[in-house]
Amino acid sequence: MPPLKTETPPASRERALRTRIENIESESGAKAIAVALHDAETGFELHYKADRWFHAASTIKVPILLGAFAAIDRGELLPHSRVHVRNRFLSVVENVPFRVESGRDANSAVHNAIGKMMRVDELAYHMITTSSNLATNLLLGVIGPDAVNRTLKELDVDEGIDLKRGVEDELAFEKGINNLVTADGLLRILVLLSEGKAFSPALSRRMMDILHGQEFNQGIPARLPKGARVAHKTGEISTIAHDAGVVYLPKRKPYVLVILTEWDPEGSGRSRTIAAISHTIYEFLTQGPADE
Amino acid sequence: MSSSPVFAANAEVNESPTFPLRVVDGLTLPPEYRKALRPGEEWKDTAGRMRQLPRYFYEIPSWDSAMKIELARNFLLWEFIQVDVREAPPLRTFPRYVPCAITLLAVSLDRFREAVGTLVHISANGGYRSPSHRFSKNATPHAWGTAANIYRIGDTYLDTRSAIERFSLIARETLPGIWTRPYGAPTGYAEDHLHLDLGYVLSVPRDVKS
Numbered sequence: 383m384p385p386l387k388t389e390t391p392p393a394s395r396e397r398a399l400r401t402r403i404e405n406i407e408s409e410s411g412a413k414a415i416a417v418a419l420h421d422a423e424t425g426f427e428l429h430y431k432a433d434r435w436f437h438a439a440s441t442i443k444v445p446i447l448l449g450a451f452a453a454i455d456r457g458e459l460l461p462h463s464r465v466h467v468r469n470r471f472l473s474v475v476e477n478v479p480f481r482v483e484s485g486r487d488a489n490s491a492v493h494n495a496i497g498k499m500m501r502v503d504e505l506a507y508h509m510i511t512t513s514s515n516l517a518t519n520l521l522l523g524v525i526g527p528d529a530v531n532r533t534l535k536e537l538d539v540d541e542g543i544d545l546k547r548g549v550e551d552e553l554a555f556e557k558g559i560n561n562l563v564t565a566d567g568l569l570r571i572l573v574l575l576s577e578g579k580a581f582s583p584a585l586s587r588r589m590m591d592i593l594h595g596q597e598f599n600q601g602i603p604a605r606l607p608k609g610a611r612v613a614h615k616t617g618e619i620s621t622i623a624h625d626a627g628v629v630y631l632p633k634r635k636p637y638v639l640v641i642l643t644e645w646d647p648e649g650s651g652r653s654r655t656i657a658a659i660s661h662t663i664y665e666f667l668t669q670g671p672a673d674e
Numbered sequence: 675m676s677s678s679p680v681f682a683a684n685a686e687v688n689e690s691p692t693f694p695l696r697v698v699d700g701l702t703l704p705p706e707y708r709k710a711l712r713p714g715e716e717w718k719d720t721a722g723r724m725r726q727l728p729r730y731f732y733e734i735p736s737w738d739s740a741m742k743i744e745l746a747r748n749f750l751l752w753e754f755i756q757v758d759v760r761e762a763p764p765l766r767t768f769p770r771y772v773p774c775a776i777t778l779l780a781v782s783l784d785r786f787r788e789a790v791g792t793l794v795h796i797s798a799n800g801g802y803r804s805p806s807h808r809f810s811k812n813a814t815p816h817a818w819g820t821a822a823n824i825y826r827i828g829d830t831y832l833d834t835r836s837a838i839e840r841f842s843l844i845a846r847e848t849l850p851g852i853w854t855r856p857y858g859a860p861t862g863y864a865e866d867h868l869h870l871d872l873g874y875v876l877s878v879p880r881d882v883k884s
Contacts, residue, residue: 459759466758466798469833470866479859481866497797497825497867499758524759 391426391666399666403430403659410655413621414644417659418565420573421667422635428663432565433542436642439617440513441624442561444571444593445543448580449530450506450521451589455581459524461503461588467495471519474546475553482519482550488512488597492520503588510615511595519548539574542567565640568626572638576613576628593627601625602639604657606664621645623652629664639663694743695732695751697879698771710762710806711771717805719813720862725874727805728773728818730882736768745780748787748794754780754801754819760808761799772802773819774877782849782872783822789848790841792828797867800825813874821871823864833866845870 391399407415416436419428453459469481484493492500492514505521508514522530527545534540542564547554554560571580575593578586593613602625603612614627626640641656700713714729734740740752754776757766765771779801787794799809800823803816815821824841825832832838835857842854845868855862855869 463759464798466760468797468866479865496831497795497800499756499798502759 391424395666396426396428399428399662400430402662406655406658406662410643410651410658411649412643412645412652412655413649414642415655415659416565416640416642417663418569418640419637419663420569421637422576423637423667426667429566432569432640434642435544435562435564436624436644437619437622438544438561438563439619439622439624440515440518440549441563441568441615441617441626441642442543442545442549443509443513443518443617444568444615444626445534445545446518446522446525446530447506447510447589447592448537448539448571448575449525449533450502451581451585452533452536453525453529454502455585459502461501463502464499465502465505465520465524467492467498467500467516467520469493469496469516471523471548471551473551473553474559475551475557478553480551480553482516484516486550487514487516489514492516507592507595510592511597513598513616515549519550522548534571537574537580539567539570542570563624563642565626565642568640568642569638572626572628572640576636576638590628596627600653601656602627602629602641602660604653605661607631610664618652620647621649623656625656625660629660631664631668637663637667694739695734697774697882698731698733699882700729700731700771703771706764707771710765710804712805715805717813717817719874723813725813726876727813728775728876730774730878731771732774732776734768734770734772740770745777746784748784749780751776753796754822756796756798756801757803757807758798762804762806765804765806773817774879775872775875776802776819778872778875778877779820779822782852786845786848786870789844790827793826794824795826797823797825799823800867815871815874818874818876820873820875821869823867823869825867827868832868835865838864838868841868842870 416432416434417430418432470479473480489512492508505517508517530545534543544562546559546561574580575586575589580586590613596614598616601616602614609632611630612627614625617624624642628636628638630636641659700711712727715727716724717727719725743751745751802819805817810817827841830837838857845852845854852870855864859865
């Protein structure tokens with residue numbers, strides 16, 4: 383790992399960084415890439431097309447996590463409150479019922495509990511770490527999208543987040559009713575969490591602990607040194623691949639990084655592209671080859 | 675709890691010498707419980723007909739006791755009282771209260787269980803739930819303790835038309851007068867469980883002073 387420096391990078395290095403990201407974008411074949419960065423060590427920020435809206439895919443689970451902990455903060459829920467695990471949801475389109483296919487969740491833990499109950503903190507854990515769609519819709523069913531949106535507004539992180547529905551609502555997808563995010567929108571939430579300012583330092587820490595449990599690590603963490611720890615959330619559908627998280631390196635404050643990408647359905651190299659951008663950012667912040 | 679509820683007369687009101695639960699007149703419960711249980715009040719069903727809610731309840735002192743008390747040979751009390759965060763907060767802690775008709779449901783389900791020859795699983799929120807439960811929009815036999823949502827029988831999950839209709843038929847053949855919800859998605863139908871109920875049955879223990 384190169385020696386860590388903490389000066390604010392000069393403008394020339396920032397220009398070089400932007401050029402490198404542009405090069406990665408043009409070589410990747412992606413339809414669009416957005417990057418937002420906030421470095422707590424130097425205060426440096428990068429906003430590369432960071433106000434462009436993308437389909438949120440599973441990154442919308444970060445605002446939902448915030449909404450669940452807001453309910454805990456208000457005393458409406460406890461971490462060990464129990465929720466009925468039922469695989470039946472209503473589309474935002476005409477309340478048509480739908481189910482979450484078990485094959486769409488990375489593990490079967492939540493599906494195996496159908497008919498029984500799981501704790502709020504268990505559902506939150508599965509929603510983030512293995513991106514369980516069933517857990518997500520169950521939590522959202524308890525707290526409600528309106529409450530999540532109110533929370534985002536109260537915390538002043540609603541800009542760049544457009545939560546309309548749960549996940550796997552195919553009918554809504556066909557009608558173009560989707561959850562949307564910008565890189566800056568997710569960045570604001572993650573900065574709030576990493577600074578311990580979401581409700582309380584203790585609740586922020588609990589949310590960060592859940593994000594640290596992420597099991598899909600082919601994006602931001604893939605090309606970081608072994609000493610790096612990343613609390614993050616990925617999102618992937620046919621045309622989308624995102625990763626958004628907080629990167630902790632030894633002997634420096636963390637940086638928050640959001641990388642959103644959009645692709646043709648047959649586009650390949652998505653994780654590789656995200657990992658390349660993440661690596662470029664890492665080198666830039668640690669004064670490595672980014673200033674070539 | 676601000677005052678002790680009036681238990682029905684004395685120990686002799688229990689329905690059998692070995693039945694360990696006390697009967698409680700819901701009208702004597704503290705205000706937060708009365709507000710949630712609405713004992714003896716009228717409540718409209720989906721067709722607009724007024725139904726009278728149960729007034730007498732068994733008091734369940736603890737989860738531990740619910741895990742041990744047999745309501746029927748194959749059913750323990752806890753299986754009928756699993757509710758999630760949608761239940762009114764006072765009714766998610768102990769002591770808990772269930773309408774006295776819950777025993778009739780348990781005996782009926784026991785007979786059903788014998789007919790299917792394997793374990794019958796009642797879902798969370800699928801046994802007794804109070805009129806204050808967030809699922810309770812209109813009068814439902816669940817609030818009388820006389821309805822059950824069964825999500826699994828043996829290894830079969832009841833989430834398909836064939837499974838639901840197959841076991842629905844067995845229930846109707848086994849239990850005279852039982853009502854089962856037809857398969858389907860609209861309100862009034864069920865597509866991920868078998869709902870069966872005995873109707874709006876009120877159970878008034880013999881010796882209560884009404």
